[in-house]
Amino acid sequence: MRSRLARLFWPFVFACAVGAVLAGLGVWQMQRLAWKAGLIAQIEARAKAPPEPLPAMAEWPKLRPEAYEYRHVEFDGRFENDKEALIFRASGGGRREPGYLVLTPLRLSSGGYVIVNRGYAPADRKEPGARMAGEIEGETHVSGLMRQPEPRNSFTPADDPAAGLYFTRDPALIAAHFGLAEAAPFSVDADDAPVPGGWPKGGATELAFPNNHLSYALTWFGLALGLFGVFGAYAWRELKSSSS
Known part of the structure; x- marks a missing residue:
């Protein structure tokens, strides 16, 4: 029994390490989801706001794209x-x-x-x-x-x-x-x-932005769960065979 537990040690370590990486990627994608949703909301707010005067020429060299885009x-x-x-x-x-x-x-x-x-x-x-x-x-x-x-x-x-x-x-x-x-x-x-x-037809700005980070996150979390499931099945089979 002890020898079989010892054989499970490194597979357990591997599963935990890889599972942590996969779960970390899932968390990162959730963070990206929140970032992308905020960015889309900002773009929509800017694009749909009433037009304001164009910045004066003296301001042009100081403008930052992230501050004026859309x-x-x-x-x-x-x-x-x-x-x-x-x-x-x-x-x-x-x-x-x-x-x-x-x-x-x-x-x-x-x-x-x-x-x-x-x-x-x-x-x-x-x-x-x-x-x-x-x-x-x-x-x-x-x-x-x-x-x-x-x-x-x-x-x-x-x-x-x-x-x-x-x-x-x-x-x-x-x-x-x-x-x-x-x-x-x-x-x-x-x-x-x-x-x-x-012609030309105005309004050509693309304002429909994909936000697939939730599906990416679920994929990473699913892979982590699948990995732990495979290890669990492997460990159960090993322990069961040792008791018979």
Whole structure:
């Protein structure tokens, strides 16, 4: 009997160690669940709040992305439609087809530039000539959500500034290509407001965020329980055989 108990020692230690790791991962996912829920609530509160004035140019260098991301703002200025940039998207605008985000510099009435994501246009509306009615001229009012620059990764294709084609929403790159001084370090996703001709279609910001951390946590906790169950069955069989 004693020898069989001794043989169970290291399996018991292994089960406890691995089970603790699995349970720890489950606890971590529960913490992530609370963090993600808080982040989603913050984003929804910012996005649905009434628009506030755009931060003054003097504040731009001091802005932190985590403090302004998805902030609802409004401002006035003139679009420089000849400096348009297109960001490729596999789908958008409520459609499951490739298209483009139309980003246009707007010269603020107070000075400086903001790159405005005016919204989604399908592939057959890629060229400005296919949506001429939507090329707004003169002083206009814009409201939308402030966005930080979109990061790149090793799978992001190279941009083609000469063709006005980009694969990330990076206002600094667009401003540099067009030689825009005093450009904002953020962009603004325009709200879904009526546009002559219907394109580009605003309101292209993705506000539906998955929060699967509860299922991840249950998976880790389930694995821990399964491991202890397997060890329990193994120990019961060993002890039972020793008593017979």
